[in-house]
Amino acid sequence: MSNKINADKLAHLGEVVFLLDLDDWQTQLSMQEALLDCKDLEMDDLEDDKVQIILTAIDEGDALIDALVEEQVEDRQVAVARLGQIVTEITNIIGGKSFTKAYMPDGDTINAFLAEHVDFAAEASGLVLQWEQDGSETHIEALRRLIHTIKGEAGMLQFDELGELCHKIEDVLDHSLEQGNAGHLLTTIDRIDGIFLSLEDNGAMTVSLGAEEGNVVESESLPFDIPDFDLETSPYRSYKDAAPLPEEADADMVSEFLDEAAEHLHAVEAGLLALDADKADNETIDTMFRAFHTIKGLAGFMNLEREQRLTHRAEDLLDAAREGSLVLDRSHYGILFATLDTFNKLCDGLREALESGMMPEMPDLPELLHNLETASGRKSTTIHNKPNGSVDVDVNPMIMQQVDGAQNAALESEPVVLPEDRRPLGEVLVDADMVPPETVVRALRKQQEQSEKGEQKKLGEILVEEGRITKKELHTALAGQKTGKVVSSSTMKVDVTHVDGLGNAIGELVIAQNMLTCLSEIRESPSRQLQTIMSQLTRITRTIQDTVTSLRMVPVRPVFQRMNRVARDLGVKIKKEANFIMEGGESEIDKSLVDRLGDPLVHLVRNAIDHGIELPADRVAVGKQEKGRVMLRAFRQAGHVHIEIQDDGKGLDRSVIVAKAIERGLIQDDVGLSDEEVWSFIFNAGFSTATEITDVSGRGVGMDVVRRMVEDMRGTIRVHSVLGTGTTVSLIFPLTLAIIDGMMVSVAGHTYIIPTLSIHTSLHLAEQQITNVGGGAHRLLDWQEHQLPLFALRDLFDQHFTEADANRSMAIIVSDGNRDIALEVDAILGRQQVVLKPIDRSLPDIPGIGGSSITGEGHVCLVVDIAGLVAMTTTQETKIA
């Protein structure tokens, strides 16, 4: 692949020449290196005379750089310019590719691009899978939009290979779409995802990646051609024209528009009613005017022509009234009320269209428009040509914005209103340091002059004409305008480190606030005012804490969608068909949890299909539907997130698991073991019922992974299974991971915190409930007909040095989700919200300790890790049983 080497080296050369200052000696040295690298290239595929030219050019460049570095040239400028020429010559001969690489989007742009499409693979494959299932066009439509967006952006960022891939997918979607193509589409989507990943790693896509992708795809004989990234035929084609994207009024925007319009219409209605009741003043008319004006602007922005025309006429009428050239009377009110009603109907129509996808019959406008026009006494100019209004160009940014807004409007053939959520081009350019503010002002002035002469020119055009910016910069800036629009909407992207930082700070705040409330000076203070302030502080702290917690919440959907894919692929592989159903994908859970949920879910899904769902023939034989059903569900309940995976397969067989558990020495018999206790054995490392091992999943390892992860995230597992009807595995996690609800207990003079999540109940220890086993070495506690192993926390934690007050001791029944044990503590001190603090890494993981927390008094308390503790006791317990 000599082309590949060429391209890499040349890209490097290109970078050196185009990005760096040629008159800098370091640049020159690295360029020299790059030049000499080129000399080593394989040049088999070039004619001899061209090779000769290249070699000569390299030598000249080499000599020139030597001279430059040693400062032995007469005219540096000339020499440097010549150097640039040499590189251009060489790269021209070998292929134009390196020039397209010369423009390297900066890291921020790439990151923004990646962040935008972080869920692309999940989303796209989700759509393909849904389409494969129901064949509905809407999924393909959504996929097409998705791909189109990426294609456009890729074009703008000059990620040519990415663009080509998207382009090909689009072709397939448009022309040769068959159900059987789903697999190929998925492969291609994976490939695109691969490109994203490599972008993330490298910050820039390498040419080699594209070339290899092309080959791989071809070898798998896709039904469509993936372009061969041959350098001679510079893949720099028409699809670039797709960027920037055409404006599409998507559903979200329309519904936002409707919401906003409704608000303004209310204002208008209130104003009209006031007018009608003769309670109106100029302010009322102004308000109504502004409301229509805003709606008009929005409608224009959304290309909703009818809405725009209507509001425009209403605005004219009110404007006339405002100026005093018209006195409003009842006949006008009638027309305005009619306008309002009609507009409401239009909005209803739009809403309906959004829901059904069909545009209903719209009310007739011409008559109303005519009425409005006559009433206002203005033979209104058509909207599109409405003069921009005179604006003094000044350095004042506000005015700049207005002028620019006007310009923007002209650019989009929209009304004169500056769409509120679009940043003026001038501002974008100045912000991006592409041009100094003075230049923008000058250009705006020029634009103003020209428009007076009747010439309409866009600001961007003027700047390009004057050579202030390049076309490319203009495109980037135009895209920036759009990004600006997105950012100013209801969401914004924040670096996760900021959120983490905030979370930590809030943790401190909670501690400080706890300390304050614990202070005896404050608690015992007679001042009522102080008490009020304290409770206020507590409330505010809690609100902030909740808000910050919610900041970290993201929908679980992307992970679910990945599982859909896993289920499908596995189903195809082992020939078990299963409908995969997702519910509650919109449930929000902590981001760190979402990030780690993938692995365990993969295991559970695989298990459900491999072990749970029977072969189609077997299913029919037992009277089930041929296709199995796997349901993934997420929901919130009482401060916890539940993730459930349910299959309608054959269920767990108690006798098989019990036999295996006995064989492994975990138990001697299953007397007194509940189903749930039996099921919990499947989470033991290496526990696998021999008959069920396949090459896809051998129960044991996978389930062990699930258990570990769930424990790590302080969650619990519940299994519910009925033989012959199916299995449900529930993973239950606390909503937030940083702040927990804990029970403070005292053990040998020290305070420990037990997460309330793991606690069943607590009770006073009475002698008669305890049975001694093994000569007093072990104890069993009778609790609700169960004999639970009882451990003293002081023994588990090696704290022998204070005498216990036996009369006061308490037992806390805790559970790791599978197994219940009783813990003996000296006393229960109370319940509190505590902020989890990791212990400094210099201490290794301590069994039974999950972390620490700082109390109101500033002391460190250790937080008990129940799962770890139960694991610690397991060996001892087995001996008893």
Add this chain to the structure above:
Amino acid sequence: MSIHDTSTSSLAQLRAGRGSADKFLTFALHDEVYGLPILSVQEIIRIMDITPVPHVPDFIRGVINLRGKVLPVVELRTKFGMEKIEDSKRTCIIVVQIQAGADTLTMGLIVDEVNEVQNIAKDNIEPPPSFGSSTIDTSFILGVAKLQKRVVMLLDINKVLSEQHLTEVSEQIQ
């Protein structure tokens, strides 16, 4: 002055340093004087409530809350095999930063008493003594300095609480 051949590269670095003297924080432990390079010391705090941690070696007395951070503290007496004594008013915790691979760990060291910060000229630092094949481990001694008739043992804190010792911590647990 002739320099003894020493395998302690830190000492070599110490000697190769630009200045002619380095600053050491000296402290007392069982009537002996020790010194720590001042650069590894983050701060000195009075002895405070220490929360014991189960299943760790006895030289780790527990964890403390240092302005919201939870740090382990090492009982230096126990670490050096000296007898335990009751904390007194002069007992201090020296918070040090140690290098473990790429990580910087923060720990507290409990000492009997903190003395002062001393300039010790490089020329006054001798390589660590060798006690032959005796049981005394001198690997964590950077060098020995003599100051006003007192001998100060300069500690290489990274070695005192080296990774090896930390793994020892985890081994003990298992």
